[in-house]
Amino acid sequence: MTDLEDELRALVGAGHVLVDGDLRAPYETDWTRRFTGTARCVVRPATTGEVAAVLRACAAAGAPIVVQGGNTGLVGAGVPAGGEVLVSLARLDRLEPVDEVEAQVTAGAGVTLEKLQAHARAAGLDFGVDLAARSAATVGGMIATNAGGIRVLRHGSMRAQVAGVEAVLPDGTVLTRLSGLAKDNTGYDLTQLLAGSEGTLAVVTRARLRLVPLLPARAVALVAVAGTGAALDLLAAARSRLATLSAAEIFYPDGLDLVRAYARLPAPFGEPAGAYVVLECAGRTDPTDEILETLSTCDAVLDATVASDRAGLDRLWSYRESHTEAVSAAGVPTKLDVCVPLGELSALVTELPGTVAAVAPDARVITFGHLNEGNLHLNVLGAGERAEQVTDAVLRLVAAHRGTISSEHGVGRAKAPWLPLSRTPEEIAAMRRIKAALDPAGLLNPGVLLPA
Amino acid sequence: MTDLEDELRALVGAGHVLVDGDLRAPYETDWTRRFTGTARCVVRPATTGEVAAVLRACAAAGAPIVVQGGNTGLVGAGVPAGGEVLVSLARLDRLEPVDEVEAQVTAGAGVTLEKLQAHARAAGLDFGVDLAARSAATVGGMIATNAGGIRVLRHGSMRAQVAGVEAVLPDGTVLTRLSGLAKDNTGYDLTQLLAGSEGTLAVVTRARLRLVPLLPARAVALVAVAGTGAALDLLAAARSRLATLSAAEIFYPDGLDLVRAYARLPAPFGEPAGAYVVLECAGRTDPTDEILETLSTCDAVLDATVASDRAGLDRLWSYRESHTEAVSAAGVPTKLDVCVPLGELSALVTELPGTVAAVAPDARVITFGHLNEGNLHLNVLGAGERAEQVTDAVLRLVAAHRGTISSEHGVGRAKAPWLPLSRTPEEIAAMRRIKAALDPAGLLNPGVLLPA
Structure with missing residues (x-):
């Protein structure tokens, strides 16, 4: 065992190969505390070249690998099953300058969503994906899982934001496709193949990401409805009438009770309802009037509260966004x-x-x-x-x-x-054929995605 | 050779295996007349099952295949190099009813874009891709080439419209993924891998396609500018100010001369210019005022003409859309x-x-x-x-x-x-590994895409 660890130390520096149990521990259990396993060691490469060298060394030693981004995954894909070399991409955190003409940016796999958003907004643009784990979730992990979140309605999932990637195959081959051309029909879209492949085909180290217009004027409505059917009626009305619709979320009374107790929030309405919908509109001009008009003509609405100032937006969103933490606290x-x-x-x-x-x-x-x-x-x-x-x-x-x-x-x-x-x-057989083509020894994230 | 033809006749009917040179000829030369080759025979299956049977028979005989949709391709991918079995998908032309709740439709590979558009519009929706070859280009060919066209600015390329496909691997395996779920993160996105793979990995037989809102109010501006740099300035202004922008096209004086002579069109402006831009906006309300305001405040505009009635839209678009035919006539x-x-x-x-x-x-x-x-x-x-x-x-x-x-x-x-x-x-090596995984005998579209 020692030979590989020594080699890894030579590649990334002794301080970035964690063998001691206490040092490994933060990487070995996921956010939900449901998935946990022991890593052979944790390796923290800082560049694509170091990732390639680590993968080559592991391939030569026949050592299986598990890849980790911000460790915010919820399905146990980023923590060890037992005995893998855990490759953390957290140090690949370089953000290049925003290309304002192309509305794109190149980001390292370890860049957090929050830092990416701040970087884009400083250039007068925005990133199309947003989700509650933004402070820890990373670009690499979001690509590997094709993350969704609250703006899919407007901008699509993570794969729609990715113009190209740099990625390392298990044999250390580096695939680089970061030109970010708006249209490029020159063969198989390896970027889209890797998006959502959960680290089983290659390790994404950098990405060329599309940015979207920064829409400064936002309005949010929290709406009480009778139940799921009424929520869908409201959605249909919002989709057909609100060109600036950017999010439509749902939750239910038991979730509201949990969230209120956890986050000490007041009851949003005098009367309880069967379901609650959060609608958000975002545009260049204040969409409040548009929302109010749509709500006033939709029979599904029992009660509603609308906000367009920063504090009000945060307050209304908190009913929805506190769910994950409130559930975990329970x-x-x-x-x-x-x-x-x-x-x-x-x-x-x-x-x-x-x-x-x-x-x-x-x-x-x-x-x-x-x-x-x-x-x-x-x-x-x-x-x-x-x-x-x-x-x-x-x-x-x-x-x-x-x-x-x-x-x-x-x-x-x-x-x-x-x-x-x-x-x-x-389909599963075809997936296995592709897995075998790119990872013939089956070293990348074994046990993840494809049933054993 | 005869054995395979007999088998194919038994599979798809004798009338749909074309061996005679005169019958084959329309399939053997592409639209540009630049690419031509002799097919061993032309086979016209009518169903996914027949496609699978044809592919199995060809695989057993070791016979290479070339796949053809509407034969509007421009890079010689759909006509034989010499001696292939040409599989025409024109008979896979079934259009299923539009799902208005999900805004999706399932279409056979042989459905033309024009028929798809008419079908979507009859249901109050539209298809996101449009291009000049709409009367002949087919769904299957557009997926295989990831077709672009004039609405990419608004809706993205063909791959963005495809929620799933049914496709046949060279060994006759049928992959079916037509559920059309808005978000589905269960493994490798085979649909996106096949989109743009130019028929080298599998034969797409059906597709689940996303539809977009039908935007009834359109306005088009034909704008004279000094040159490419001024056109880009106009584009930047249009992108930042026109939320309803749906197309931005460019052409130049020599193209205009050719088009005017071919289509007998009048000069659009009193003075010639260095370049011409077509801007189209589409929305729920007439975007003419929006366009006029943007044009009036953009220094790059030398002259402009705007239309929003059907005849005017067609007239202004014809300056751009007649280019392909005018060039071919020359x-x-x-x-x-x-x-x-x-x-x-x-x-x-x-x-x-x-x-x-x-x-x-x-x-x-x-x-x-x-x-x-x-x-x-x-x-x-x-x-x-x-x-x-x-x-x-x-x-x-x-x-x-x-x-x-x-x-x-x-x-x-x-x-x-x-x-x-x-x-x-x-990247090319990785593409070859994927090709070998799905088409180990190299029978599908040999010589296309990957250099020999």
Whole structure:
């Protein structure tokens, strides 16, 4: 074992090969505390060249690797299963100057979303993806998982923001495609193949990212509706009338109760409702009047509160964005991230509690998510030792409603056994052929994504 | 040879296996008349199952295949090099009902863009890609080449419209992914891998396509400017001020002369100008005032004419859209489709005539294209036997300006030798590994895309 560690020390510096258990620990457990494993060592390369050298050394030693960005993943793809070399990309944190003519920027894999956003905004632009884990989530991890978040409605998922990547294959080959040309039809789109591949094909080290116009005028509405069906009616009205719509989120009374207790927030309305929708509009001029007009003519609206000043925006968003932390404070959740066609959403929400209760009677489900995409985050608390049975029952229910077992978190280790619910045997076989073509020894993120 | 033809007749019906030269001929020469070759036979399957059976039969016989959609390709990827079985997908022309809730539709590979557009518009929606070859270009071909066109500015290229595909691997394996979920992070995005792969990995037989809002109010401005630099100034103003901007095209005086003579169009302005820009805005309300205001405050504008009625829109667009036919009427062009960063566009346009003249003194270049993406269609007329030298000189010039040798037409056979100008040796090696993984015998579109 010692030979490889010595070699890695020579490549990245002794201070960046962590072998001691205390030093490794922060990297070995994920944010949910549900996934944990022991790494052989943690390596922290600082450049693409160092990543390539580390991968070559591991390949020569036949040592499996797990790749980690900000360690905000929710499906166990970024922590060791046991015995891997953990490659942390946190030090690849260089942000190049914004190209204002092309509205693009090149960023290292270890750059956090928050730093990327600040960098773009300082140049009068913005980044198209936003999500609650922005302070820690990194560019590399967001590409590897094709992260989604609250602005997919307006700008698409992470893959839509990526004009190109630099990435290292398991044999140390460096693929560089950072020209960022607006249209480039010269062969296979390796960038799009790597986006969402969860670190199983290559290690993304840098990315050329598209930026979007900075829209300074925002307005948010928190709307009380009778339930999921009414929320969808409101969504349809908002989509057809609000050209500046940038987010449409949903949560439910039990989530609101949890969030209010955790974040000490007041009740948003005098009367409780069946569901709550957050609509955000963003434009060059204040969209408040547009929102108010749409709300006033939509029968689904029971009550609503609208804000367009910074404090008000933060206050209304906090009802939605505090969900993740409030849930985690209440216990270790089994987190399931699913997507169904909009026509199936009401039925799924209705059937969910019974499905969970049938296998874990003491569990409860806190549901919230991205209404526009039919993407719900299902947080099962109190499943205890029945977590796997709950996962199985819920994912089968989702598949029965023509949904997918992962909408934006990825498959990871958590859902790999259930991949056949969402991909056909032929698709999985084709994926294995591609995996074998680029990672013939199977050293990158073994056990992640593809069922063992 | 006869055994395979007999087998194919049994699979698709004798009337759909064309062996006679006269029957094959319409499939064997491309639209430009530059690329032509003899097919072993032409096969016209009608279903995905028949495509799979045809591919299995060809695989068993070791027979190479070339795949053809509407035969509107411009790089020789859809016509035989010599001796291939030509698989025409024209009969896969089924259009399923529009899903209005999800704003999606499933279409066969052989559906033409024009039929797809009419189908979407009848449901109050629209398709995001539009291009001049709409009457013949097909869904399958547009996915295989990741077609671009005049609305990329607003909606992105073809790959952005494709939510999923059904495709057949060379061994007859059918991959089906037509659920069209808004977000689905369950493994490698095979759809995006196939988009732009030019039929070298699999045969796309059906697609789940995203639709966009139908924007009934359009206005077009034809603008005279001093040259490429002024056109870019106008573009910057339009992008920052016109939220409804949907197209920004450019052409030059020599193209205008050719188009006017071919289509018998009047001079658009009293004075000739250095370049001409077509701006289109599309929205829910008439964008004419918005355009006029932007034009009136932009110093780059020398003269302009604006229309928002159907006849006026067609008339102004015809100056740009007649270019392809006018060029073809003038001779067999060497068509090069390139893209450079916007900051390099003026220099490219300036240096181009001299670069061409140095290798083909009698040739002339008609240039037009999609300004927003820095994508120029270079049409070299009169290159004669110097077509290859012209191609080489122009593509090297483009590469020197950090551009790509193919922006939206693809690489095909025409540009395969120059692929190393746009992709690194490491990228090409990775592409070959993926090709070998999915098409180990190399039967699909041999000679296309990857240099021999």
